[in-house]
Amino acid sequence: MKILVLIGNVPDTTTKIKFNADKTAFDAAGVQWIINPWDELALTRAMELKEAPGSSIESITVANVGRQETEATLRKALAIGADKAIRVDADAQDAFYVANQLAQIAGGFDLIFAGVEASDYNGAAVGGMLAELLGIQSVSAVSGLLVEGNSIKITREIEGGSQTVGVVTPVVAIVQKGIAKEPRIPAMRGIMMARSKPLEVVNPVATETRVSFVSFDLPPAKANCKKFTEEQGKELINALREEAKVL
């Protein structure tokens, strides 16, 4: 069984968000780039599956759509333990553009992992779009996954509970928190080995842009916090009723 893990290159989650002067684009100056947190958990789970005794996983490939500067993030994925990386050499336009590029390289994989969303533009769309373009099943809100022969057993979150479902490969698993406990951190040996692992660069296919950002705004600053003393808990609750009118 071959696994593909989609890797998003996103600003570190502690980044203070700012935009350029005319507010049309994210200001990337001084930003640290990381593997999208859910993609990192997905890769960790893929590694656990591959390392399990009697595993049928032959290889783990990671892929992204991005320019050369995103290769550091793919190398990190290789250092964590992926066998091979593919980069589609293009600027990510919208979610459909990204999914359509990935559809060119995603055929032939049995299990495809996508994160539930990317922490930058919160699209939550690429995994589902890719599955539709490939004409295969997708299961979303995945918090647990086991491989049993050519069938995949998935635990997913549903409104008000959870559910175990079985699905036959190929399938796109769109994962959230819980899929792996802690993301793996590359070890020195992994970092050394990553340098010699294959990283293939693929040209993009022509794809229309369906959605675009016109501009961005930061949310309005909050008014000052109204402070009460440690003994005034009751007064605060009363203010929620009388003043804020939320109780």
Added chain:
Amino acid sequence: MSVLIYVDNTDGKFKKAGFEAASYGAAIAQQAGMKAVAVSLGKVDAAELQKLANYGINNVMSSADERFASMDNQAAAKALAVAAIQCNAEIIVLAHNNLGKAIAPRLSVKLQAGLVTNVTGLPTSLSPFTVNKNVFTGKAVGHTTIHTPVKVLTLSYNSFGLVEKTTDLVVESFDTGLGQADFGLNVEQTQQVTGKILLSEAEIVVAGGRGMKGPENWSGIEELASVLGAGTACSRPVSDEGWRPHGEHVGQTGKIIAPNLYFALGISGAIQHLGGVSGSKVIVAVNKDPDAPIFEAADYGIVGDVMKVLPQFIEAAKELKG
């Protein structure tokens, strides 16, 4: 032309997120001079369908096919595409809940439609079609234009609210034309959490952080939540420590919530936490550290020991609700 709204059900019952999507879709329909058509997949009785008449819906297309209970994303997207074509939908609205965000991307591919998820309000312009969406997990808003004739939107929870508007509802059943081969998901087991207010539906959320010192102190949080009819939540360190289940973690990598009232008790407010709760209408913070970043996001705050403040909150809440 019409606006099509997918209202999903759990065991035959609609939830608040579905009614909110209906309210929102009906408002767009009015703005654009179109009909508001809801679509329901799976077995939902007439009385439940009739509830949509309270939220400005003109027509309901209902497929009572029980196979949709498996929440098979591929099959649901296919059925919704059939409905969209049948009612000549130009705009399709889904809730940005587990099911809505799973189906919307697939549906948008089928209809060659532009998709915007996590939408926070009515279109600011119909031509070009422009809507606002949450980006950077609530740390910014993106103004987004869709260039395609057909548009798919998912609505961020509690961003529009319920808008009551009574209509004469026409309920029609419709045939999705799906065969057995269209369903590929085998549901083996379902666990429903009962007796708890769902975080995704809660109007009030009471959350605890490391300042609560240990899982043994959570009874106070649960008591306050129970008095207020609130959901309970926690910060990431708390779920990582195993004090509380992962499902309660709110923040950037956990659940994103937007209740009317949010209590952050013993939570310092790391930027990742704030991202997950900044959509809350009113935030109350209690923390020992006067410089904790949570106070910058909070509307009401107490610098002090949460163990001393929480019993006062519970007592005051009991008096209010008593």
